[in-house]
Amino acid sequence: MQGAGILATTPLWAEITSTVACGQPIGSLIPLGVDHHGFEPSLADRGRLDASLLVVANGGGLEAGLDDTLAATPTPVHRIVSDGRDPHVWLDPVSVADALPALAEALIVHAGLDSVAIEACRLALDDRLRTLDEDIGKRLATVPANRRSLVTDHATLGRFADRFRLEVIGSVLESFSSMAEPSAHDLELLAGEMRRNDVTVVAVEEDSHDSDSRRLAERTGSAIVEIPLRLGPEGSPTGTYEEMLRTLAERLDEALRR
Ligand SMILES: [Zn+2]
Numbered sequence: 001m002q003g004a005g006i007l008a009t010t011p012l013w014a015e016i017t018s019t020v021a022c023g024q025p026i027g028s029l030i031p032l033g034v035d036h037h038g039f040e041p042s043l044a045d046r047g048r049l050d051a052s053l054l055v056v057a058n059g060g061g062l063e064a065g066l067d068d069t070l071a072a073t074p075t076p077v078h079r080i081v082s083d084g085r086d087p088h089v090w091l092d093p094v095s096v097a098d099a100l101p102a103l104a105e106a107l108i109v110h111a112g113l114d115s116v117a118i119e120a121c122r123l124a125l126d127d128r129l130r131t132l133d134e135d136i137g138k139r140l141a142t143v144p145a146n147r148r149s150l151v152t153d154h155a156t157l158g159r160f161a162d163r164f165r166l167e168v169i170g171s172v173l174e175s176f177s178s179m180a181e182p183s184a185h186d187l188e189l190l191a192g193e194m195r196r197n198d199v200t201v202v203a204v205e206e207d208s209h210d211s212d213s214r215r216l217a218e219r220t221g222s223a224i225v226e227i228p229l230r231l232g233p234e235g236s237p238t239g240t241y242e243e244m245l246r247t248l249a250e251r252l253d254e255a256l257r258r
Contacts, residue, residue, distance in 0.1 A: 006055075007027050007029055008028050008056040009063045009070075013056050014026040017056045017103065017107070020103055020107060020125060021107055021111075021113055022120075027048075029048070037063075037064060041065070046073070050073050053076075053112075054078060054110040055070070055075050058087060058089065058090075060079075060081040060083060060087030060176075061177070078103060078106035085158065086155055086156070088157070088176075089159055092133075092159040093129040093130070093133040095159060097125075097126045097133075100125060103122075128242065136164060136246070140164045140165070143257060147256045147257060148166050149166070149168075149198075149199045149201075150168060150256065151168065151170050153173065153203070153210045154175055155168075155171045156203075156227075157227075160248070169197050169199055172186075172216055178205065191220050201223055201252075201255045202223070203225050203252060203255070205228075206226045223258060225252065228248055230244070
């Protein structure tokens with residue numbers, strides 16, 4: 001089968017890559033429901049990676065547990081981001097659209113996919129992403145100016161906030177990864193910052209069981225809003241990239257207006 005042997009690191013990049021590849025099935029190294037920050041590959045995963053034609057990675061330090069394996073594999077690695085900003089790049093649909101030409105090029109060069117077909121599929125996805133961006137932009141544009149600030153569990157929403165003009169005043173973990181731990185002093189400073197800025201929303205990654213964020217919310221009388229940052233199971237409200245991002249925007253929108 002043409003296109004067999006392309007892998008992505010995460011289910012979300014597997015979906016996007018598959019769409020650019022005109023629906024070819026693309027596997028994910030990190031299984032659905034597993035935190036991309038903490039994932040460690042098995043020997044079998046390494047074998048699968050080494051036998052692939054191309055691997056598509058988020059990059060920017062997101063898949064920290066995979067970095068050594070990606071550096072060692074003979075398989076070409078296409079990284080969506082290489083800068084040191086917030087690596088949760090898929091939370092900005094325009095950044096995703098902007099990353100597609102280079103991804104399409106990698107599919108053509110390394111996996112031998114047909115360039116005319118790929119270009120048509122990329123353009124169709126580009127259109128959908130720009131519609132998604134407009135819809136979310138319109139929805140969040142009407143959140144009042146004094147209700148646009150929030151705190152997150154780890155530094156997840158930098159790109160989303162930049163794109164849709166929200167303000168993240170701080171994170172429980174001042175880290176792009178969910179693998180760090182905050183000190184009591186850090187939490188006290190953040191609580192003070194929240195009170196001074198009248199911030200009453202703490203956004204935590206869905207299913208993260210983050211007790212520090214919950215304590216911070218209790219201490220400051222804030223609401224916890226669970227936000228999806230990864231793909232959910234097929235058929236769930238976060239089963240596709242587009243559904244995930246719309247659900248994320250909807251939950252933030254409701255929490256900020258409360
Ligand atoms: Zn994260």
